[in-house]
Amino acid sequence: MNTIELLKNHRSIRKYQDRPIPQEVMDRIIECGGRASNTGNMQLYSVVVTQEAEKKAELAKLHYGQGATCAAYLTICVDVNRYHHWTRQRGCDEPYDNFLWLMSGTIDASLFAQNLCVAAEAEGLGFCFLGTVLYNAKPIAELLNMPKGVVPVITLSLGYPDQEGSLSERLPIEGIVHQDVYHDYNDQDIDRIHELRETFPFNQEMVKVNGTKNLAEIFTKIRYPKKDNIAISQSLLNFVEQAGMMNQ
Amino acid sequence: MNTIELLKNHRSIRKYQDRPIPQEVMDRIIECGGRASNTGNMQLYSVVVTQEAEKKAELAKLHYGQGATCAAYLTICVDVNRYHHWTRQRGCDEPYDNFLWLMSGTIDASLFAQNLCVAAEAEGLGFCFLGTVLYNAKPIAELLNMPKGVVPVITLSLGYPDQEGSLSERLPIEGIVHQDVYHDYNDQDIDRIHELRETFPFNQEMVKVNGTKNLAEIFTKIRYPKKDNIAISQSLLNFVEQAGMMNQ
Numbered sequence: 001m002n003t004i005e006l007l008k009n010h011r012s013i014r015k016y017q018d019r020p021i022p023q024e025v026m027d028r029i030i031e032c033g034g035r036a037s038n039t040g041n042m043q044l045y046s047v048v049v050t051q052e053a054e055k056k057a058e059l060a061k062l063h064y065g066q067g068a069t070c071a072a073y074l075t076i077c078v079d080v081n082r083y084h085h086w087t088r089q090r091g092c093d094e095p096y097d098n099f100l101w102l103m104s105g106t107i108d109a110s111l112f113a114q115n116l117c118v119a120a121e122a123e124g125l126g127f128c129f130l131g132t133v134l135y136n137a138k139p140i141a142e143l144l145n146m147p148k149g150v151v152p153v154i155t156l157s158l159g160y161p162d163q164e165g166s167l168s169e170r171l172p173i174e175g176i177v178h179q180d181v182y183h184d185y186n187d188q189d190i191d192r193i194h195e196l197r198e199t200f201p202f203n204q205e206m207v208k209v210n211g212t213k214n215l216a217e218i219f220t221k222i223r224y225p226k227k228d229n230i231a232i233s234q235s236l237l238n239f240v241e242q243a244g245m246m247n248q
Numbered sequence: 249m250n251t252i253e254l255l256k257n258h259r260s261i262r263k264y265q266d267r268p269i270p271q272e273v274m275d276r277i278i279e280c281g282g283r284a285s286n287t288g289n290m291q292l293y294s295v296v297v298t299q300e301a302e303k304k305a306e307l308a309k310l311h312y313g314q315g316a317t318c319a320a321y322l323t324i325c326v327d328v329n330r331y332h333h334w335t336r337q338r339g340c341d342e343p344y345d346n347f348l349w350l351m352s353g354t355i356d357a358s359l360f361a362q363n364l365c366v367a368a369e370a371e372g373l374g375f376c377f378l379g380t381v382l383y384n385a386k387p388i389a390e391l392l393n394m395p396k397g398v399v400p401v402i403t404l405s406l407g408y409p410d411q412e413g414s415l416s417e418r419l420p421i422e423g424i425v426h427q428d429v430y431h432d433y434n435d436q437d438i439d440r441i442h443e444l445r446e447t448f449p450f451n452q453e454m455v456k457v458n459g460t461k462n463l464a465e466i467f468t469k470i471r472y473p474k475k476d477n478i479a480i481s482q483s484l485l486n487f488v489e490q491a492g493m494m495n496q
Contacts, residue, residue, distance in 0.1 A: 002251075002370070003250075003251045003254055003366060003367070003370040004276065004280060004367055004370055004371075006251055007280040007283050007363055007366065007367055008279070008280060008283055009283075010283045010284070010285070012285055027421060028252065030421050030424070030425055031256070031421055032252060032255040032256060034418045034419070034421065034424060035255055035256055035257075035258045035418065036258070036362060037258070037260055037365075037376070037377045039377075039379045040379075040467060040471060040472065041416050041417070041418075042467065043418065043419055043423075043424060045424065046424050046425070046426060046430065047424060047425055047426070048426045048428070048429060048430055049425060049426070049427060049428070050428050050429070051427075051428065052428045055428050055429065077430075079424075081432070081433075082423075082433055082438070085433055085435075085438050086438050086442055086464060087464040087467070087468050089435055089438055089439075090461075090462050090463075090464035090465070091461070091462075091464075092462075092464045092465050092467075092468040092469070093468040093469070093473070093474050094468075095468055095472065095473060095474035095477050096472070096477065098477055098478060098481040099481040099482075099484060099485050100382060100477050100480045100481040100484055101477065101481075103354065103382055103401070103484065104379060104382060106351065106354055106355060106358070107354060107358045107401060107402060110354070110355045110358030110359055110362070111358055111361070111362045111377075113359070114284060114358070114359045114362035114363055114366075115255055115362055115366070117285075118251060118255065118362075118363070118366055119251070119252055119255055122250070122251040122252055123252075128285070129285045129287075129359075131287045131288075131352060134348060134351055134352060143429075144426075144429045144430050145429045145430045145431075145432075146430045147430070147432055150430060153351070153355060154355060168289050169289070170282045170283065170289075170291065171282070171291055173275060173278050173279055173282065175291075175330075176278070176282060176291060176293065176294050176295060176327075177278055177294070177295055177296075177297060178294060178295070178296045178297070178392075179297060179299075180296070180297070180298050180299065180300045180303050181296060181298070181303065181391075181392045181393045182294065182296055182325075182392050182393045182394045182395070182398060183393075184329070184393075184395050185329075185330055185333055187333075187337055190330070190333050190334050190337055191337075194334055213338075213339070214338050214339075214340075215338075216334060216335040216338035216339075216340045217338070217340050219288060219290065219335070219340075220335050220340040220341040220342075220343055221340070221341070223288060224288065224343065224344070225341070225343060226341050226343035229343050229344065229346055229348050229349065230346060230496055232348045233346040233347040233348040233349075233496065234347075234496065236347060236348055236351065237347050248478055248481065248482065
């Protein structure tokens with residue numbers, strides 16, 4: 001399969017074979033991750049590869065059971081701890097403990113993660129991104145012994161697939177692309193670009209099962225309601241402050 | 249070239265041929281971008297593709313001339329404006345205007361961007377990430393008519409390469425990987441994992457030309473000094489607040 005076909009055929013995998021990932025495969029996909037562009041080539045990220053059974057079980061709890069059958073959890077972090085250690089040891093300032101570097105570190109950690117994921121699929125592995133890492137950033141950081149200056153932003157479950165996975169629907173590209181400048185949407189645009197999504201069988205089934213008035217309510221009322229978002233935002237912000245990434 | 253080789257051979261491209269990107273190629277790489285995983289399949293991102301000469305020249309100024317010869321600037325944004333338009337039109341809440349969704353939107357926009365970049369290289373295109381988008385997020389958002397709820401987080405210059413580009417050095421993977429839990433670095437670790445970086449000819453030349461005491465000082469004193477980081481952090485935080493992404 002060529003690279004374009006590989007990208008077009010991505011499926012999230014949530015069930016894995018009981019089969020470890022050979023070290024050489026793990027090394028290769030991490031090396032590919034590290035080839036992604038990053039700000040100033042500073043590589044302000046780390047990846048914690050958790051394969052030990054007990055630690056994995058504890059992580060699984062903090063992800064509400066997601067990915068429990070994986071061969072490894074990869075917890076990918078913004079990491080200014082290592083960089084500051086280097087600059088300090090060289091007699092220099094430690095100036096990357098602020099919002100700018102939280103944001104650019106998050107972007108760089110994400111580019112690393114996605115490159116690693118593309119390599120993983122090329123190697124026959126499957127993965128799933130677990131957004132719950134942002135819900136439980138603090139207990140996850142504690143469980144994994146992360147020092148100040150380290151913020152987990154992405155978790156992947158990774159392993160050899162024990163399911164095919166299904167291709168989820170996406171908005172048509174006209175729904176996400178703007179020519180030259182941003183062109184705001186009118187009501188007809190919104191209806192048109194969401195038509196496929198709202199008629200997608202899996203989504204219609206979710207609406208039926210949950211008894212919501214429409215698909216939007218699945219998200220705003222059940223999956224990610226305002227009350228939860230506010231509580232998680234606050235705890236995440238508290239954690240990044242404690243981690244020393246919001247200094248002025 | 250297979251996918252692993254493609255990823256390992258990534259080079260940033262800063263000089264481009266005077267040759268437009270065919271629409272079908274642009275559509276294909278954006279489609280590949282959109283196949284990346286994203287939180288709840290909500291696709292809280294947009295991409296502004298700027299090809300019109302005058303607008304491109306104005307963008308080039310806000311990026312301090314970087315990528316001026318590109319065929320297109322791609323400004324990739326966190327976008328809850330479109331999502332809230334959809335939920336509002338469906339009689340639901342608009343609950344994604346907070347720090348949690350700034351973070352998860354930034355991650356999803358980055359996964360989109362990296363998938364798009366891998367596809368771009370597979371199509372023979374070259375690109376460079378311009379971190380300056382975070383320095384000038386507010387004037388860039390204004391220039392590109394972005395409404396509230398839209399935050400530019402990544403800019404790519406994109407086009408057919410007019411240079412080979414060079415493979416930059418990276419830390420050895422032992423420098424970024426932690427087994428099971430995070431293992432903090434001691435001074436010897438820091439020396440060892442930075443050895444290749446500090447002896448890399450390009451880096452040694454930078455130190456010589458700039459007359460700094462070592463490579464670390466290139467970053468902490470010249471490229472990204474504390475004073476600038478604090479000023480940019482503050483203006484970026486002000487902007488995301490104005491954009492309505494820090495509500496409680």
